Amino acid sequence: MTLIAEDLLLILLDDDTGTLSHSDKIQPLLGGALLVELALAERIEVAEKTSIWSSAKVAVVEHEPLEDTLFDPLLDQALATIAEKPRTAQDLVNRLGKGAKDLLLERLAERGLVRPVEDKVWGLFPRTTWPAADRTYEDSVRALLQGALVQGLTPTPRTSGLVALLTAVGHAHKVVDRGDVPAKVVKARAKEISEGAWAAKAVKDAVAAAQAAVTAAVVASTTGAAVASS
Template identity: 65%
Template sequence: METLIAEDLALLLLDDDKGTMAASSVARPLFGGALLVELALSGAVEVAEKTGVWSSAKVRATGTAAPSDPLLAAALATVAKQPRSAQDLTNRIGKGVREQLLERLVDRGLLERREGRFLGLFPHTTWPAADAAHERAVRQRLQDVLVTGVDPDPRTAGLVALLAAVDQAHKVVDPDRLKARQVKRRAKDVAEGAWAADAVRDAVQAAQAAVTAAVVASTAATTAGGS
């Protein structure tokens, strides 16, 4: 089954039984980042050279044909309007993507949509697994890379980079005899490694940095709100 990196990411972050999602507070930039990574791997976007010491690197479209997938096509159309920072783009193209991904996965028979009420009062939707076979295959690829030490293909490396950005890489595999910090270290090495052409890797790492920044901002806001 062909899926987007963003769809695989959603499956990995969802609890198969409860149907709730980890890292939901940064879902918008995270899934925007996943679309950006997919576009980078296809060669549709690249990171432009910085124009000055104080300017940030911008992501721009390369002029390739629009992808057939509507989510990717919409994301590329946004990138093509003008070069923007990855942090800006992940928020722009990630708007509403989480919900679209979940509905697509329901349509494919991988998730089930369940409506309920939290505390018996507030409407609440969960997305438990309906068919976990594809997710198991994705987890096995991650297991091979993060625990066994197999060299990643570009797609798996991009997925690892996104999981590392939200501190979930060590939670989607069985660490076996490794400690969590060792799996995290491996995920960091994969994200920084020579698994793709420099232009692709630069774009993926820009997306990863944007998601990491969103996580830091979300954590700071939560801490400030609780103090």
């Protein structure tokens, strides 16, 4: 079984060119995906604020390796990081997402879902792209998104978490075949799913915190880039 972070990468990768949409935002996105995964596994929670001056912190519900059915080294490492000390979701999405992209892409390649292609930009700068090798699994993920966002089907918690992450970067309406459905309708459906009652409150609070943290990180990086170029 793939992680939500891996599903997210597959969705954001162009199948033909192997380049990544929102590459400048991928670190907090993947960190957010790890938080969402742990929230759905009910291994983390958002602790109540201790004062009006403090920010809500993410805490581990029970710090031990995940059960065999859920165990993944990357998730267990994320749990260990969260358990070190109280941190906000905004801190954690960048902290957990650091270095995750390359590791996850290599895992997807090992599973035969993408393949690494080495080339050079302008014949000078080496780069690796990751075009699709087998689209079967990705197509199944897209079908679930299509059902939820366009056909109005009830999504699973896992699909809802993926929608929340895509919504954080304004991309949910771009990953489905809208047909005659206006983009604003799909965006509204994505927002409805993100905010819907599809999980227990503790889980939903943690997913909402991860989504808000990704959005904040994206805004901060965009603002920083704008200032640097002015």
